[in-house]
Amino acid sequence: MTVITGNDNRLTPDAVQAVSFPSARLGRRGLDEEHVRAFCGQVERELVRLLNERTALTDEVQRLRRRVLGQAGNESGSGYRQDDAHVQAVRILSKAQQTADRYVADAQEYSRQLAQDARRRRDEILTEAKSHAAVMLEEAHGEASRAAEAALAAPVPAATPAQASAERRELEAEVAYLRTFSDVYRAHLHAYLDALVRNVEEWERTEKSSLAAVRADLPRLPHYPQPPAPTG
Amino acid sequence: MDTARLKESFARVAMHGDEVALFFYSDLFLRHPETREMFPISMAAQRDHLLQALARIVSDVENVAQLKAFLQGLGRDHRKFGTLTHHYEPVGTSLLATLAHFSGEHWTPELAAEWQAAYGLIAQIMTEAAAADERVNPPFWDATVLSHELRTFDTAVFRVAALDRLTYLPGQSVAIECELRPRIWRFYSIANAPRDDATMDFHIRVIDGGALSMALGRGLRPGSRLRLGPPVGTLTLDLSSGRDVLLVAGSTGLAPVKAIAMQIADLPHPPRVHLFVGARRPEDLYDLPDLEKLGASAHWLTITPCVSDDPAYSGERGVLPDVVARSGSWAGHDAYIAGPTPMVEAMAARLASVGTPQEQIHVEDFGWSEPS
Numbered sequence A: 001m002t003v004i005t006g007n008d009n010r011l012t013p014d015a016v017q018a019v020s021f022p023s024a025r026l027g028r029r030g031l032d033e034e035h036v037r038a039f040c041g042q043v044e045r046e047l048v049r050l051l052n053e054r055t056a057l058t059d060e061v062q063r064l065r066r067r068v069l070g071q072a073g074n075e076s077g078s079g080y081r082q083d084d085a086h087v088q089a090v091r092i093l094s095k096a097q098q099t100a101d102r103y104v105a106d107a108q109e110y111s112r113q114l115a116q117d118a119r120r121r122r123d124e125i126l127t128e129a130k131s132h133a134a135v136m137l138e139e140a141h142g143e144a145s146r147a148a149e150a151a152l153a154a155p156v157p158a159a160t161p162a163q164a165s166a167e168r169r170e171l172e173a174e175v176a177y178l179r180t181f182s183d184v185y186r187a188h189l190h191a192y193l194d195a196l197v198r199n200v201e202e203w204e205r206t207e208k209s210s211l212a213a214v215r216a217d218l219p220r221l222p223h224y225p226q227p228p229a230p231t232g
Numbered sequence B: 001m002d003t004a005r006l007k008e009s010f011a012r013v014a015m016h017g018d019e020v021a022l023f024f025y026s027d028l029f030l031r032h033p034e035t036r037e038m039f040p041i042s043m044a045a046q047r048d049h050l051l052q053a054l055a056r057i058v059s060d061v062e063n064v065a066q067l068k069a070f071l072q073g074l075g076r077d078h079r080k081f082g083t084l085t086h087h088y089e090p091v092g093t094s095l096l097a098t099l100a101h102f103s104g105e106h107w108t109p110e111l112a113a114e115w116q117a118a119y120g121l122i123a124q125i126m127t128e129a130a131a132a133d134e135r136v137n138p139p140f141w142d143a144t145v146l147s148h149e150l151r152t153f154d155t156a157v158f159r160v161a162a163l164d165r166l167t168y169l170p171g172q173s174v175a176i177e178c179e180l181r182p183r184i185w186r187f188y189s190i191a192n193a194p195r196d197d198a199t200m201d202f203h204i205r206v207i208d209g210g211a212l213s214m215a216l217g218r219g220l221r222p223g224s225r226l227r228l229g230p231p232v233g234t235l236t237l238d239l240s241s242g243r244d245v246l247l248v249a250g251s252t253g254l255a256p257v258k259a260i261a262m263q264i265a266d267l268p269h270p271p272r273v274h275l276f277v278g279a280r281r282p283e284d285l286y287d288l289p290d291l292e293k294l295g296a297s298a299h300w301l302t303i304t305p306c307v308s309d310d311p312a313y314s315g316e317r318g319v320l321p322d323v324v325a326r327s328g329s330w331a332g333h334d335a336y337i338a339g340p341t342p343m344v345e346a347m348a349a350r351l352a353s354v355g356t357p358q359e360q361i362h363v364e365d366f367g368w369s370e371p372s
Helices: A013-018 A033-069 A082-153 A162-217 B003-014 B018-031 B033-038 B044-059 B064-081 B085-106 B109-134 B213-219 B251-265 B288-296 B320-326 B341-353
Strands: B141-152 B155-162 B173-178 B181-189 B199-205 B225-228 B244-250 B273-279 B301-307 B333-339 B361-365
Touching: A013 A033, A033 B018, A033 B085, A082 A162, A082 B018, A082 B044, B003 B044, B003 B085, B003 B109, B018 B033, B018 B044, B018 B085, B044 B064, B064 B109, B064 B181, B085 B109, B155 B213, B155 B225, B173 B213, B181 B199, B181 B213, B181 B251, B199 B213, B199 B251, B244 B251, B244 B320, B244 B341, B251 B273, B251 B288, B251 B301, B251 B333, B251 B341, B273 B288, B273 B320, B288 B301, B301 B320, B320 B341, B333 B341, B341 B361
Parallel strands: B244 B273, B244 B333, B273 B301, B333 B361
Antiparallel strands: B141 B155, B141 B225, B155 B199, B173 B181, B173 B225
16 A cells, blocks of 8 residues: 655655555456555545634634734724734635535536446447347348258159259259248347337327426426427 | 745645635625626536645746746636736735735735735736737637537537638647536537637537536537637657558547548648547447548558447457557557557557657647546
């Protein structure tokens, strides 16, 4: 483990953030890197929080000390000098900035998760489609081969010369193979397209019903403007 | 200047981490509200940059030559953010207020004077470098998107036209800002050698949740406006070596590598070039048709696409370091490698292990890794 500590050998938030651990040797059990990182993040945030609390307390002590010693003669009743007011304003603006930072970070994290989910779903769909296609091809090939064999085995009219009859058998077998292959393929495509259409219909139905539910929840508006007619 | 004293003082303040930068920017924005416009909505990354730059300056304070070069770069770099000479004084005031606040009882008039002098010097070096750059370059280049194409689930390719000519070397990159995400700049490699019509291509890998890459990958349309910073980067062709060239690209690392290949295509006596482009799945080889077009007219160029995660792929299968290592001997080549961090590191290490001298290995590390 490598930790770079400050001059006086104390642990700083930066040092926690920059700490690095060597990976466990092959075959040895190691800790889950993400868990370790998450914990270091927690330690870093806690250190920063404590240090900030300490700064705030030090400020408060100094302010009170000044007040007790009566050094700030022109101090107003509230106990704040102009410097204090500025520091207070800095604090408030800092809090607002941190809130904004958190919103942006949350939005980014949300979009990261969405993108990851979408990628996983895409991979699942692709894998499924690929295995489906493989099964379909195999089935078409199997049936077509059987049809071709049947054509080869069929009796040939007696008067045909031997050479021509062999050629004819082969051609018939090929035709039988292709015809069956295309029949099976077409049947699968039909089934696939039907399933797609059903999916789309179901999707439209759910969308309509959920929209209706949302509209029902909306407060009634005095009048609902019509959308402008398309001009193009 | 009492550098030991400055270092000690900074170490004490830096203990407070992010809070220091938070205080600094709030103080600056309260005293000069107009400066808020120069920064993005989320300041988290910005605060990291500030603290890192300050830490670097303080730790290098005795190493004058190196520090000066760093500050000059910083001064030039800040021009694209709209930083002008008159911004340096407010920054100095807020920096001193911040140091005073976090130093507490350790803050003395003498220490304040030391810091004042140190900041004066820093500001002087930065403003002088910015002024020298101003005589040669605009602060940024305005550009318009001509075409944009989402090639895969998360890879997009787009072409821009810059209003003023941007002079760069093939393999270099520029920082990009787009109107969809104001004040957020990220570096992207230019994917072509300079053209007569000053158009430039970019390859964008959408990083999940990425602040800018999502906008550039999915939000741009023809006509969208961009700003481009000055060109940077050292992944550039060594024209004098006379050695053959090995180009290795993972994912959008193809952009700088393609620019270099196009540069070689224009040489009167091109060296022999072997270009490897890697992806996990065949459909992620997002620019193959264009590469094949380049390869078809170039007898000196061999292109090997390879795929790591599809056992059914008919071409080269495996990760780039394995495929490259088994495809030839590379000790006498100049190697140019670009792509995701783990791929670039593994590839450079593999080449070193098969005898390519370190000084012949040039890399551009994109600083991200592909999702697993």
